[in-house]
Amino acid sequence: MTVIDNHEALAKQAESGLSEASARDYFELLKPRVMSLVVFTAFTGLVVAPGHINPVLGFIAILCIAVGAGASGALNMWYDADIDAVMSRTARRPIPSGRVSPSEALAFGLVLSGFSVTILGLAVNWLSAGILAFTIFFYAVIYTMWLKRSTSQNIVIGGAAGAFPPVIGWACVTGSVPMESIVLFLIIFLWTPAHFWALALFKMRDYEVVGVPMLPNVAGIPATKNQIVVYAVLTAIIGVVPAFMGFASLGYGIVAAILGVIFIHCSIAVWRMADGDEKMVPAKKLFGFSIFYLFAIFSALLIDRLVAVLMSGGWL
Numbered sequence: 001m002t003v004i005d006n007h008e009a010l011a012k013q014a015e016s017g018l019s020e021a022s023a024r025d026y027f028e029l030l031k032p033r034v035m036s037l038v039v040f041t042a043f044t045g046l047v048v049a050p051g052h053i054n055p056v057l058g059f060i061a062i063l064c065i066a067v068g069a070g071a072s073g074a075l076n077m078w079y080d081a082d083i084d085a086v087m088s089r090t091a092r093r094p095i096p097s098g099r100v101s102p103s104e105a106l107a108f109g110l111v112l113s114g115f116s117v118t119i120l121g122l123a124v125n126w127l128s129a130g131i132l133a134f135t136i137f138f139y140a141v142i143y144t145m146w147l148k149r150s151t152s153q154n155i156v157i158g159g160a161a162g163a164f165p166p167v168i169g170w171a172c173v174t175g176s177v178p179m180e181s182i183v184l185f186l187i188i189f190l191w192t193p194a195h196f197w198a199l200a201l202f203k204m205r206d207y208e209v210v211g212v213p214m215l216p217n218v219a220g221i222p223a224t225k226n227q228i229v230v231y232a233v234l235t236a237i238i239g240v241v242p243a244f245m246g247f248a249s250l251g252y253g254i255v256a257a258i259l260g261v262i263f264i265h266c267s268i269a270v271w272r273m274a275d276g277d278e279k280m281v282p283a284k285k286l287f288g289f290s291i292f293y294l295f296a297i298f299s300a301l302l303i304d305r306l307v308a309v310l311m312s313g314g315w316l
Contacts, residue, residue, distance in 0.1 A: 021104060025094040029077055029105055030070030037294070038069040038165045044298040045169030045184055048247065048305045053124075053173045060123045061172040065165060068116035068132045072161070074109030075140035078102055080148075083210035089203065109140070120172075128171040135164040149211065152218035155200075159192030160185075166298075180247045186238045187297060194231040194267060195290040197224050201270070202280040202287075225271045228286070232267035236260025239297055252304040256297060263293050 042065045046058060053061070077084065077095055085096030094100035113136050121129030143158030151157075163185045170181035200207060200214040201224060207214040216224045239260050243253025266289050269282040 021094065021100040025099045026108060028094050029074040029100060029108060031073030031076070032070075034073060034162075035066055035069045038162070039066045040295070041184070041188065041298050042066075042165035042169040044302045045166030045181060046172055047169075048166075048184075048301055049170040049173040049181070050247075051173045057124055058172070061120060061128065061169070064116045064120035064123075064129075065132060065168055067112050068120075068136055069165070071109045071112035071116060072136050072139040074105050074112065075136075076144045078105040078109060079140070079144050081105075083212065086210050087203075087206040089206065124172045125175050127175055127177070128168050131164060131168050131171060131177075135161055135168070138164075149213070152213045152215045154213070155196045155215075156193050159189050159196075162192060163188035180242070180245060183238065183241050183245065184301075186241075187235070188294065190231055190235045190238055191290065191294055194228045194235065194263075195287065195294075197228050197231075198270065198283045198287040198290065200224070201283040221275070225273065229264070229267045229271050232264050235293075236264050242301065248301055248304050249308065252300050255300045259293050259296055259300075263289065266290075 039062060043062055046053065046061065077093055080090075081093075081095040081102055084090035084093050090096070095102055095105055113133075117129050117133045117136070120132055139158070139161035143154065143161055147154040147158045166184035166188070167177055167181045170184070171177055197215055200216050201221065204214065204216040204221075208217050215227065219227075236257075237260070239256040240253050242248035243250060243256065248256075266282070266286040270286050273280065273282045
């Protein structure tokens with residue numbers, strides 16, 4: 001089935017007005033795996049930021065960020081339903097599988113977007129709400145509707161959307177966006193290309209079928225391997241910067257350096273991968289480790305901050 005055929009099928013589904021959607025289907029629209037990472041990085045930004053926020057307001061802030069991330073996911077699934085139906089890893093999503101209609105997904109995403117931004121602005125501050133609104137717009141419109149299907153640099157530029165959560169968390173506490181929060185943004189921003197291009201290497205046929213210009217399909221596998229190494233090195237470097245800037249300890253810096261070296265090692269294994277390797281085990285290992293890397297880096301930042309507070313006699 002082609003992408004055009006899927007457009008027509010989805011349009012007929014919307015016209016029928018029939019829906020068999022369950023609460024689980026709507027929850028799946030929120031991309032819970034992505035949402036969990038967004039929540040964790042936002043929470044880290046909120047905790048690492050200097051100052052204090054009322055626990056209740058902190059909870060509301062994280063909830064709004066989570067809902068905003070979920071809204072972005074729903075809007076992404078609404079627009080990408082045609083290609084999701086063709087790609088093997090997304091064909092079972094709620095819209096292409098017929099469990100949720102496109103119009104329901106669109107309404108769901110828009111309502112959650114408005115709710116999350118408004119509540120965050122009223123309860124916490126309008127700077128964090130404004131960044132959340134921009135993040136939703138950037139992911140749903142700039143990345144999903146424009147960059148994803150028009151340029152092989154879609155992930156590089158579009159990765160900014162996933163990098164904003166710790167900035168939002170920081171802004172919730174301080175009402176500002178200092179250089180420290182930008183460093184947290186850059187960790188995720190520079191991490192994203194190596195993470196997604198590793199996936200694109202062993203899923204490139206899926207992207208080719210639907211016409212999404214991922215780097216391996218446009219520039220070729222060798223060029224993609226080179227870029228993965230470059231971004232892995234940049235990620236490893238920016239990962240230790242918090243220790244040099246003073247908002248993380250030397251202990252964090254050592255942990256980040258070790259994780260960075262492993263990240264680079266995994267990327268070099270991908271670079272050395274033989275031409276014509278259909279199994280692409282190194283790429284799959286890099287993809288898996290990249291997820292662990294980001295979780296470990298932000299866990300280290302969080303633990304480092306908690307230890308510093310406890311040692312200073314805080315939170316007593």
